[in-house]
Amino acid sequence: MDDISTSTLLITLAILILLSAYFSSSETGLMSINRYRLKHLENEGHKGALRVQKLIARPDRLIGLILIGNNLVNIGATTVATIICVRLYGDIWGPVVVTVGLTLIILIFAEVTPKTLAALYPEKVSFASSFILLPLLTLFYPFVYFINGITNGILVLLRISPLNDDGQNLSREELRTVVHEAGAMIPQKHQDMLVGILDLEKVTAEDIMVPRSDIVSIDINDDWKDIQRQLVNAQHTRVLLYRDSIDDAVGFVHMRDALRLLSKDQFTKASLLRAVREIYFTPESTPLHTLMYQFQAAKERIGLVVDEYGDIQGLVTLEDILEEIIGDFTTSIVPDHSKEAHVQQDGSVLVDGSANLRELNKEMDWNFPTEGPKTLNGLILEHLEDIPDANISVRIHGYPIEIIEIKDNMIKSVRVLPTYYSMPNEEDN
Known part of the structure; x- marks a missing residue:
């Protein structure tokens, strides 16, 4: 060296x-x-x-x-x-x-x-x-x-x-983070769709079904003229037929089949019953991704949701599942859940008690819990553990709620106030 x-x-x-x-x-x-x-x-x-x-x-x-x-x-x-x-x-x-x-x-x-x-x-x-x-x-x-x-x-x-x-290997939550972190590389609409697909496994048929009380259906035992009038005024392509009670459902009739019978002058109660299509039943706990595959395998677009006792609880369609992925369809002739929430000038919102909590959370950007009751009426009743009187105020999950109308042991309408609003005699959660 x-x-x-x-x-x-x-x-x-x-x-x-x-x-x-x-x-x-x-x-x-x-x-x-x-x-x-x-x-x-x-x-x-x-x-x-x-x-x-x-x-x-x-x-x-x-x-x-x-x-x-x-x-x-x-x-x-x-x-x-x-x-x-x-x-x-x-x-x-x-x-x-x-x-x-x-x-x-x-x-x-x-x-x-x-x-x-x-x-x-x-x-x-x-x-x-x-x-x-x-x-x-x-x-x-x-x-x-x-x-x-x-x-x-x-x-x-x-x-x-x-x-x-x-x-x-990425978990579902990690993949969700990757989608959100993509930024401008993936348009916001596409991000929402990808996240919607990831969420299908966590959402069940019960979460998105049309409640039993809101199902558009026709009693086949009614007068024939009443049945014709209901069919003419129906806003759906498929209508449920039943005998006396919705629990005794016969099947769905497609408006196209009804028009075909009418064009051939064969429009009778008997021919209408022959034209009904078999009902597809699904448990209320079925995850949406499973239900979508089942619809695909059975070539179905609509089904009735049943509970553990087999009682009909609601109705679910393929469109409902798709809306969970891509959002509401603007082409629907039937008003969506926005009819159940009306924003007032003072910032409060008048809401129908039967409004679905998940739909309210999405539309109004609220954060009501969705693990238990599916409707605002059910959430308030669970919280109070009693059927309240009108003009009672309660705060649930940080949201001040004033009960406006009670009818048939159900909360028909409430006013949801801004979260910073304080009300006298308010029962807190």
Whole structure:
């Protein structure tokens, strides 16, 4: 070493620090690269992505290679720097200067700066470094294999699999976060649709069904003229027919079939009964994604929702499921739930007691709990544990509510006030 000039040693030191920066940036870039974008580029045949995928397929070997290279160049840099400092500052101050000086140099130029750059541009750094790392992995494979054998053995003793890749699978909530974080890359409408698809598993038929009391249906035992009048005024393409009680449902009649019978002068009660279509029943606890597949398999678009005792609780359609994904259809001739919520000039909202809580939350941007009762009437009754009188005020989940009308043991209408509003004689939740 004494024969080597100081200038040559300085050049060697600079090269070793650059190599250390290369290994540091490669490690950060390869470990922080977006795995899903990398998979997309790999499927498109991107050569850089293919090289990187080969490297990260075995992260234990990749990390072993990088750390071997980084430690070799850092130890070499320490040795060369020590020789230089001893020459310049003597045997006493030389080691002190090399310890302080080289630590700062490595931290700034070989660690923090290159790793920050790699974290900001992981793809560029990873694709470029893979040109060198792949041949190095082949060259040092025996050494890397030996080191990995020892470290993997230690991991096995700790009951940890070095090939465990469970962390690469996204949960539903993580996928929801990815969709929201996409920003301008995915339009807001498309984000809402994707999130709606993810939510189908958490929403049941009971959550979106038309309640039993709101089902448009016709008693087949009514006078024939009344039946004709109801069919003429029906706003739906399918109408439920029943005998005396909706629990004795006969089936759905399609308006197209009724018109066909009318055109052939065969429009009688008997022919109408022959034209009814079989009813599809589904439990109220059926998740929407399952119900959608069942509709698809049975080639159905409408079904009746039953409880555990087989009693009819409501009606659900394929359109209801689609609206959970893409939002309300504006072409519907039937008024949607907005008819149940009327914003007043003072900021309060008059709401029908039968309004569905999930629909109110979506339309009014409220946050009523939906785990229990499905309607606002049910939520208030559950909270009070009694049927209240009119003009009673209550605060539920932070929302001041004034009960306006009670009829037939049901809350028919309420006024929801702004959350900052305080009311006298208010019963808090």
